[in-house]
Amino acid sequence: MVLTAKSIETLLNDGGTSSWRLDRKHARQCTYAVCTRNAHANWVQGDEPHHTAFLVGRISDVVPAEPDDPEDERYLVRFSQFARVNVPEVWKKGDRNPVRYAAMEELGIDPELLHWEPMPTNKPSSAARTLTIAEAKAGLGLHFGVPPESVEITIRG
Numbered sequence: 776m777v778l779t780a781k782s783i784e785t786l787l788n789d790g791g792t793s794s795w796r797l798d799r800k801h802a803r804q805c806t807y808a809v810c811t812r813n814a815h816a817n818w819v820q821g822d823e824p825h826h827t828a829f830l831v832g833r834i835s836d837v838v839p840a841e842p843d844d845p846e847d848e849r850y851l852v853r854f855s856q857f858a859r860v861n862v863p864e865v866w867k868k869g870d871r872n873p874v875r876y877a878a879m880e881e882l883g884i885d886p887e888l889l890h891w892e893p894m895p896t897n898k899p900s901s902a903a904r905t906l907t908i909a910e911a912k913a914g915l916g917l918h919f920g921v922p923p924e925s926v927e928i929t930i931r932g
Contacts, residue, residue, distance in 0.1 A: 780812075781810075794850075799837050801876065802852060818923065827863045831858045
């Protein structure tokens with residue numbers, strides 16, 4: 776289970792939930808990832824109440840979030856399928872680590888009762904488009920899990 780401020784749309788576009796520091800071997804043994812709302816982030820994308828489980832993903836793999844950066848120890852938990860849920864107060868108060876391992880029964884979620892959907896196939900666009908500085912900061916902030924105000928861009932010409 777992860778505590779995230781990302782929206783369902785972002786998670787689906789990313790192919791799963793990303794940029795987590797976790798034990799890859801342990802995470803790969805899990806069948807599901809439960810995404811729980813962090814509504815206290817200043818860049819939160821969803822409107823679910825804080826600590827509410829809103830998405831369950833069937834884990835297909837756990838891969839480096841930044842494969843080109845061997846120093847980065849964050850991972851993307853890829854999904855093969857997903858199901859939307861609404862389970863309030865699933866996150867235990869006081870947990871400080873945004874990644875927690877728990878049994879689905881403990882969370883009150885029965886995977887057999889969920890409506891599973893296949894993950895969308897995202898085809899990268901072959902045509903590049905221009906971005907404003909604000910769009911670039913917002914995108915980089917989402918990717919690295921920081922608010923856009925924390926992103927600095929330097930252009931040298």
